[in-house]
Amino acid sequence: MSATLIDGKSFAAGVRDQVAGHVARLKQDHGITPGLAVVLVGEDPASAVYVRSKGKQTVEVGMNSFEHKLPADTSEETLLALIDQLNTDASVHGILVQLPLPDHLNSDLVINAIAPEKDVDGFHVSNVGLLGTGQKSMVPCTPLGCLMMLRDHLGDLSGLNAVVVGRSNIVGKPMAQLLLGDSCTVTIAHSRTKDIEMVCRQADILVAAVGRAEMVTGAWVKPGATVIDVGINRIDAPEKGAGKTRLVGDVHFASAAEVAGAITPVPGGVGPMTIACLLANTVTACCRAHDLAEPEGLTA
Numbered sequence: 001m002s003a004t005l006i007d008g009k010s011f012a013a014g015v016r017d018q019v020a021g022h023v024a025r026l027k028q029d030h031g032i033t034p035g036l037a038v039v040l041v042g043e044d045p046a047s048a049v050y051v052r053s054k055g056k057q058t059v060e061v062g063m064n065s066f067e068h069k070l071p072a073d074t075s076e077e078t079l080l081a082l083i084d085q086l087n088t089d090a091s092v093h094g095i096l097v098q099l100p101l102p103d104h105l106n107s108d109l110v111i112n113a114i115a116p117e118k119d120v121d122g123f124h125v126s127n128v129g130l131l132g133t134g135q136k137s138m139v140p141c142t143p144l145g146c147l148m149m150l151r152d153h154l155g156d157l158s159g160l161n162a163v164v165v166g167r168s169n170i171v172g173k174p175m176a177q178l179l180l181g182d183s184c185t186v187t188i189a190h191s192r193t194k195d196i197e198m199v200c201r202q203a204d205i206l207v208a209a210v211g212r213a214e215m216v217t218g219a220w221v222k223p224g225a226t227v228i229d230v231g232i233n234r235i236d237a238p239e240k241g242a243g244k245t246r247l248v249g250d251v252h253f254a255s256a257a258e259v260a261g262a263i264t265p266v267p268g269g270v271g272p273m274t275i276a277c278l279l280a281n282t283v284t285a286c287c288r289a290h291d292l293a294e295p296e297g298l299t300a
């Protein structure tokens, strides 16, 4: 491997330290404790793990964590009533509804019921529009974490060719907006893109967010490029024993790391940054709610 490893795990620990500092200042100087409410509908085991990890880290940085676990058959009416209550609760500065929701619930409707200024996921249509027009908004956590690592590693991004593989509302589209905001030349590639390998090989910055295990190989990577792997895929790992699994990204790490200048690993790359940025967004939302100066370096 010749690429520099971008250590998301330690970067995220640094972001959480900064967040903890801001939380302490909010408590001491203003008597305010930022609060994050996480809503989980149903019993998806993977989602439950993430929600527990978010709650633990929220408390570790000194914030209040409010967890709302609802049964899988919760009605839209009940869920909307809870969101309404959280919208008006002054101790709640951030609201996250864990996705995906069960099929009978309309996630667009639910997300757009969150007060935009408390929408720490940045998924509300108002925040999407504000980001797209370069106005102050809540920025989705995963793309924000990727941007922080890119700026840290590369400094000024202006004029660089950035290719985002994947066009989801959660990662691909907002990632492209953020890179455009930093004056990159941005291409969004996806399953219908012609000669996707050739498109990717033009990228100084290559962000893989398709959800297909190890799809992006070294042959897709321009020598020296910075590769950000957003994918988290659990695959069978018979070499570890019968029935064992392991996590891999959307990038075939071994081959890409031979060509790239820098690369994020999975696990320990983008994932921990996503949670750190959720905490950062909650502090930002709290400061805005109280008309206080926003933390620097924790927003786009």
Ligand SMILES: Nc1nc(=O)c2c([nH]1)NC[C@@H]1CN(c3ccc(C(=O)N[C@@H](CCC(=O)O)C(=O)O)cc3)C=[N+]21
Pocket (backbone or CB within 6 Å): 047, 050, 096, 097, 098, 099, 100, 121, 141, 232, 247, 266, 267, 268, 269, 270, 271, 272, 273, 274, 275
């Ligand atoms: N409204 C909403 N917002 C989200 O941000 C959201 C969501 N719904 N639904 C589920 C996905 C998933 N997600 C992850 C966050 C951190 C790791 C993470 O820290 N992963 C570790 C590994 C964890 C492991 O070992 O399983 C790592 O990559 O190093 C993974 C996944 C946030 N999501």
